[in-house]
Amino acid sequence: MAPERTLILVLTLSAMTVGTVTAVSRPYLFQLGQEGVPSGSSGVIYRGSYRGGLWVPRSGRSSWPGFQGRGPGTAK
Amino acid sequence: MRRWPLLLGLLPLIPLLLLLLSLLERPQRQEIAVAPEESSTSEPLRLESGGFGSPLIKLRAELPVNSSMGLGVELLDAGGATVLELAKDGWRETGTWSEGGESGRWEESDDGVRLSLRPPRSGMYRLRLTLEDLLDTSGRPLESPLLVRLEVRNHSVNAPLLWFTAVVTQVMAWIAMGSLYRNWRLRKVLRLEDHRVLLRCRLGGPGLVRVALRARYERPSSDAGPHSPRLQAELQLEVSDALGRSRLGFKRVLPVAAHSSDGDHWLTVEEVLHLKVDEPASLGLRLTLPETIADGGEPWEIEWIRLVLEDGVLSPHPVAVLTLEA
Numbered sequence: 001m002a003p004e005r006t007l008i009l010v011l012t013l014s015a016m017t018v019g020t021v022t023a024v025s026r027p028y029l030f031q032l033g034q035e036g037v038p039s040g041s042s043g044v045i046y047r048g049s050y051r052g053g054l055w056v057p058r059s060g061r062s063s064w065p066g067f068q069g070r071g072p073g074t075a076k
Numbered sequence: 077m078r079r080w081p082l083l084l085g086l087l088p089l090i091p092l093l094l095l096l097l098s099l100l101e102r103p104q105r106q107e108i109a110v111a112p113e114e115s116s117t118s119e120p121l122r123l124e125s126g127g128f129g130s131p132l133i134k135l136r137a138e139l140p141v142n143s144s145m146g147l148g149v150e151l152l153d154a155g156g157a158t159v160l161e162l163a164k165d166g167w168r169e170t171g172t173w174s175e176g177g178e179s180g181r182w183e184e185s186d187d188g189v190r191l192s193l194r195p196p197r198s199g200m201y202r203l204r205l206t207l208e209d210l211l212d213t214s215g216r217p218l219e220s221p222l223l224v225r226l227e228v229r230n231h232s233v234n235a236p237l238l239w240f241t242a243v244v245t246q247v248m249a250w251i252a253m254g255s256l257y258r259n260w261r262l263r264k265v266l267r268l269e270d271h272r273v274l275l276r277c278r279l280g281g282p283g284l285v286r287v288a289l290r291a292r293y294e295r296p297s298s299d300a301g302p303h304s305p306r307l308q309a310e311l312q313l314e315v316s317d318a319l320g321r322s323r324l325g326f327k328r329v330l331p332v333a334a335h336s337s338d339g340d341h342w343l344t345v346e347e348v349l350h351l352k353v354d355e356p357a358s359l360g361l362r363l364t365l366p367e368t369i370a371d372g373g374e375p376w377e378i379e380w381i382r383l384v385l386e387d388g389v390l391s392p393h394p395v396a397v398l399t400l401e402a
Contacts, residue, residue: 005255012084012248019241020091023234031194032159038161041190047148047161049261055159 081256082392084249088242096128104228110154110207111146111221117152120200129231133191133203138223139168141183145222146209149189152202159201164189167215186267192232204365257392260286264385268302271378272364275385280353283388284397287313287351291365293332293343301341301389303372307332309345309365315400316360323349323359323400332369343369343376354401361385 030038033053038047048057111117123131139145144167151160168185195201203226208220251309263277271291279285289311308329326349335343345365353359363383368375 005252005259007246008255009084010094012087012245015248016087016090016241016245019237019244020094023091023241024094024129025127026192026194026234029130029192029194030310032198033196038160038191038193041188043165043186044189047163055193057158057161067373073311074210 079392081253082277084252085246087249088246089152091238091245092239095233095235096231098233098235098301099198100103101231101394102231104226106226107320108203108205108206108224108226109136109221110205110224112207112210112217112219114138115204115206117346118203118205118226121226122198122201122230123228124198124230126196126198126230129229129233130192130194132229132232133189133193133205134165134227134229135189135191135205135227136227137164137166137187138225139166139185139187140220141168141170142213143168143218143325144209144211144213145187145207147189147224148204148206148208149208150204151191151205151207154200156202159195160191160193162189162191163208172329175273200258253392257390260386262384263387264383266385267380267382269380271367272362273363273381273383274360275383276360277385278356278359279351279359279385280356281388283390284387284395285351285353285387287361287363288350288384289347289349289365289381291345291381292379293345293369294330294379295341295374296377298374298375299339299341301336302334302343302376307334307371307376309369312362312364313398314350314351314362316362318358320360324398326398342379348398349393350395350396352397353387 030036033050035050037049040046046058048055050056095312096129105120106118108118121133133151135147135149137145137147144165146163147166149162149164150158153159163336166185168183168187170183172179172181189396205224207222210220210222212218260283263279264275266273266275291309309332311328311330313324313326314322317323325391328347330345331346333346335344363379363381365381370375
């Protein structure tokens with residue numbers, strides 16, 4: 001088989017393998033015990049973080065500002 | 077014929093099958109009622125640390141209309157120790173809008189938490205929820221308990237990446253199959269106003285020689301369409317080697333297709349033949365079609381014959397192959 005065809009075949013199999021394994025094994029996902037906190041979603045505040053493999057709570061509570069002014073007639 | 081490259085077309089199914097497997101998982105579901113300024117703890121939840129996917133914890137609060145909440149969430153391990161703590165500020169608001177003489181209702185909310193993480197080892201965990209605030213739009217506390225729906229999946233995968241991988245793999249599979257199946261060499265294209273083609277060409281080697289033939293017949297002066305429903309034409313192919321010795325004599329009766337447009341009528345004959353020529357060689361080809369096709373009244377006469385000659389052809393499907401005599 002010509003080298004360029006072999007290269008295309010190798011690239012095809014590599015793209016499928018790397019993409020699938022990464023999507024399934026999720027190597028960059030936060031693991032409990034890892035330094036820091038997981039990536040947050042909307043309106044979520046972590047009350048601490050991992051340091052040296054231990055969860056260290058943060059003292060004090062953040063104040064919830066209430067409604068964000070969503071809805072028609074206000075800027076989104 | 078080489079079929080295995082067709083299997084490349086199945087590669088995009090691998091990421092899609094894994095995505096389907098992930099979606100088939102039955103999630104662990106619970107409903108937790110939390111009273112204002114109190115805590116409630118969920119039933120034990122199993123979080124897996126295995127290689128197929130990762131745990132996804134989803135919480136959604138059934139907030140009353142026009143209210144806001146402050147919800148404390150703690151993840152507790154089997155020993156009851158807090159391994160993660162977060163606060164969710166949520167709200168739900170409805171109202172009416174009017175613009176340009178039209179009006180309607182709107183509703184928006186931010187009442188959910190999605191937590192993707194992996195425990196260091198598989199085990200049982202619990203969630204402790206604390207409803208720190210539940211207020212109406214004026215900031216007054218609401219007394220009703222809040223229902224929180226909890227859903228846990230242990231084999232959540234990165235679905236957008238799997239879709240992207242499937243699309244990229246499909247495109248690359250097309251390129252790979254194209255590099256194998258569309259890699260022939262064009263040797264000759266001829267269009268002659270005759271009923272036969274004579275040519276000599278160097279052909280052969282790996283793959284097949286493909287001879288594609290198309291011819292057109294018309295009535296010289298009459299505009300009459302075909303009378304017979306099944307017209308036929310005999311194709312003759314003769315192949316000779318560099319010394320003029322006959323290496324192949326082949327005949328086939330071909331069906332004739334009738335066409336018409338705006339009162340014009342014509343016939344076409346088409347055929348594709350494949351030859352196996354092991355070593356490149358100078359070959360003489362002679363293709364002959366009938367000069368006329370009898371059809372009652374004025375016969376159809378050949379207008380032109382078109383020939384496309386290629387070699388190095390690899391077919392994904394079985395084809396009838398003509399071989400040269402020794």
